[in-house]
Each structure stands twice: as structure tokens, then as C-alpha cells.
Amino acid sequence: MSEHDDSTDSAETAVVTGANSGLGFEVTKGLAERGTHVVMACRSTERGEAAKREIEAEIPEASLEVHELDLADLDSVAAFAEWFASAYDELDVLCNNAGVMAIPRKETAQGFETQFGVNHLGHFALTARLLPVLEQTPGESRVVTQSSVAHRNGEIDFDDLQGERSYSAWGAYGQSKLANVLFGYELDRRLRSADASVESIVCHPGWAATNLQFRGPQQSGSQLRLWMMKLANAVIAQSAERGAEPMLYAATDPSVEGGDFIGPDGFRNMRGSPEVQESSERSYDVDLAQRLWEVSEELTGVSFDRPLLAAT
Template sequence: MTDTGWTTERMPDMTEKTVVVTGANSGLGYEVTRALARKGATVVMACRRTNHAKTVKGRILTEVPDATLDVRELDLADRESIRSFAENFEADYDNLHVLCNNAGVMAIPRRETEDGYEMQFGVNHLGHFALTGLLFDRLLETPGETRVVTQSSGVHERGDINFEDLHGEQEYDKWDAYAQSKLANVLFAYELDRRLDEAGIDNVLSLACHPGYASTNLQRRGPEQEGSRIRLWMMRLANAVFAQSAERGALPMLYAATGEDVMGGEYVGPGGLMNMRGLPEIQPSSDRSYDEQMADRLWEISSDLTGVTYDFAQAKAADDD
């Protein structure tokens, strides 16, 4: 495959479009927010650290003075925070054109969310599963086409879903847990697309994407939490030698969110060297990510764990009315 030649210069005008970006205060989320703001979108910056997000908002406003940016608190490791965010968003916004499920944690020592779930699986997958479900009605009710774009990683290719030990209570490896969560992201994106299609709902698209190897703060958090100066130094060296910029790494998500020729159920990533860098293209994901039985089982477990259900039949009936 070759890349599409797509850059932010080819993004459509996003004026009067409302976009939610999780983890908008740094790295890929910051670059996605900045690019959308340049195109006129109203961007809701859903962040755990709102003070830092407000600083970042000010930085974007110096570059795009007329940008419409709304900082709101969202902790994807806390079910109550997710529900509160969704309720407040729906109270204040009539439309949601794009939901960018971007935030995540990577290769950290074992920790648990507020609800007792392994942190990487809890934040990267369960948090976004719950958020999407709670905003599902708003996506459906918004006139025209809407999209859910879920950020995965090339590391998903080594991932598997360990249904017997989802939360690493029996055995934990930080990279295996990360790979599991990133595979879960792709499985979720595809299963959501299938369920929308089966329900005859054609105004909502669900896609997955990955940034390749992009230099962000994400890589340093694991070594910092472990207190490993050697790993931190090695990560910085690898970023300097191999990684593309966060601005380039944001292109697959932006293409999935705004590209005029994408379809639901697709996977977008950089089209250059080993899919680690370059401009975005449609790519295949891992064989395991297309396992429909695994995806269905993961969906039902995720619904049980989060307490969030998606009523596709009712949504279709409302759409028909």
C-alpha cells in the first residue's frame, strides 16, 4: 500500500461541527485539537488534568484566536466521572459530530482504576466503551453523518484478550496488558460498526486508527512511574532516532475523523516505513482483530463491567421516526 498524500490541508471546513477529543491536553490529542480548531470546529477538550488543559487551550488560542475550545473534566479511570461528563455534555450540546477516543496509558506498572479494573484495560478500552455508549444518543440525533474514531496502536498486533485474567490479577506484564487494551480498541471499533450496520443505522461510522511511532509524553510515563532512568533515557533516544512528530502521528485520527472517502469499519495508519511513519492510509489490522466471536464476547463483558448498554433497536426506531 502507498499513503494517500492526505494532510491537514485537505481537511474539510469544520465550522458548526462539535468534536469531543479525550486526552486533548497533550501529545496526539493536543495536535488533533489544534488541527480541528484551525478548521473551525468546536472542540470539547475532555481531560483528567483540567488545569493543564486550560494552559494548553490558551496556547492554541494564541495561534487560533477565534478557536472555540471547551475544557471539561473527564477521568476515564472513574465510572462516575465518565457519567458526569456525558450528562453535562448532553445538557449543553445538541450535536456531536465526531467522538475521538484518543486518551490512553501505555506500559505502566500494574495499577487499578477507581472501579478496580487493571488501569490500561480500564482506561484505554472500558473508559471509552462507556463514554461512547453514554454519548450514543447524541451521535444518533445529530443531523448528517457522525463518527466514532478509536485510537489503537500497532502493538495491538501482538495482543490477545485473556478472558480468564482480563485485569492481570494472576499474572501481569505491562506490555502484554497494553497490547490487550489496544487490541480491544480495534475489536470495539469493528464490533460497533457491525452492530450499527445490523441495526440499519447508517449515519454513524465507527473506525479505528493508530499513529505509528509518534514522539509523545505517553512513552515516558511508564519509565517515570517505575523510577527507571535507564528506560527513560532509552525511550528518549528511540524517540529521537525513530519517531515521527506528534503532529504527523495525529494525521491518521484526523483522516479517520474528517476524511471524505473513509468508511465505517476501517483501520487507518501511517503508510510509510513499517507503518511507523508517513501519511495516513487504510490498512489491515491483525487477524485476531477480525475475530467476531471474540469481539462479541468482549462487548458483552464490557457492558457488564461498565454498566453501559447500547440499545440499537430503540435507536433505529427513533431514527425511523
């Protein structure tokens, strides 16, 4: 709970990454409606504050705080976690939501391919750094990681993780989204074997109309792809509000268990209401998950390496 806001004394506390836009915005709204105090972790505090004002206009009793977090810079991740631990004693829900999709090859501050760096490594480091406060929270706390149906086509290319030799925008997205599932499940296994009071759940939104689909075409300057994405969003996608439901369900529903994979129950799991589903066969590969975990620790320099979370 925040030291500087007495009104949140009995409320649960959540952190939502990418809270200013799309699904993160809707997840923040949904949590705020339930009376949860939400820390909106945004790379632009200006966009974060604008989103906060929009939510407050709709939900005057919302308890929100914006703080800067750039997942493309591990120093920013460390600074966010340090600030959070100094301002809050408890964290009930960490929503690892922010992401980028199918963008041209770029690198994060530490030289990682951006989709792998932001979608997976940034959240890996954030979770490791926030684990102590998640663990010290009374009752059960949850880590919910946002993946995608695109994880089904994903492969982890350990020989070229950063796409330096060969880069495909969709291949890198699939890799990062498979990494989200492998990470979420491996975290769950380690938490269980440590008998920890934290649960790790993975979810995906199906297809929801947000800004996500426009970033790749905008950054590559493809008007045709931009137009196609706008058309597809208008015709096929469900709303961002509905797309946020799996993450909200994973974050709040009492029936959800660590290791669950939650997604929409409708056509091709692209739309509908949240349900527990199976992820791809590859995502259950424990050896693959442990190898990714070790490589992620090495790359980020952040370790879960305490007796509590040693490999099972």
C-alpha cells in the first residue's frame, strides 16, 4: 500500500504495465472498479497521466498512481522496482501486460532485440525484482503474464535469440510470446515447489482492437499493412474491453490456479469469455523453460537465484 495515500489502506494493490493504452488501460479500469489501487507503469508518464484522468472521469473513486517504467531499459526496470519497494509494503497482483508486435528490428538500451527485450526480458527482470514484495504480501498474490495465440507459432532460437543473423518481425513476436508462456509456467513450478504464497498465471486476449496492430506498419512505413490492420480491427477484432477480460479474470477470479492458461472461449479463441485452456505443446516443455530461464537470468543480470526459487 502507498505510504502517501491513506485512502488505499484496506485496498488491494496492483501494478499494470502498459496501463495507458489498449488492454492495460481496460485492465486498470476493471481493477479500479473493483476497488483495487493500481500503479500504472507506463513508459510515458504524460500518456499515463492522460489515461489516469480519463479513468478518473469515468470512475471518480478510482485510486490510481502513474509511475515511469520503460521495459526496453533494464535500468528503468530496476529504478521502478526500487521506487515501488520504498513506497509500498504489499503487491497483490502484478500484470505483465505491456508489449510490442511485429515491429522492424530495433534494440533495447542493453542491446536486446526489442520484442524479446520488452515483451519477455523486461517483464522477467521486473517480476524478479518485485518478487520480495509479492511474497511478503499477506494472503495470496498473483503474477499474470499476457501472451498471445501467436505463441503457438513461436520457437525459441537459442542460436540467434536477438535476431542478429536473420530477423522476421512475426517470428520475433512469436518467440517473445512463447517466452511469456514458458516463463509463466516455470515461475509457477518454482513457486509451487517453494510452497510460496504467490501464483503465476498466463493469459491471452484473443484478438482485440488496440494500438498494437498499428505499430509495425507505422514503424515500417507500410500504408497497405496499416490499412489492412485497421480493416481487420474493425471487422474481426473484439473490443479492448472484452480483450482485457482474460487478464482481469486471471488477476481476480478465486477459481483460477497457478499454472492456468486463460483465454477467450469463442471462435478460434480469438473472442469470447475467459476460460481455462491448453497452450501449445511446446509451451509445456520443462527443459526448454529451464533453459530460457537460465539464459534470461544471464542476459538481464537479475537472478531469482535464492533457495526459494531454485530449479525443480
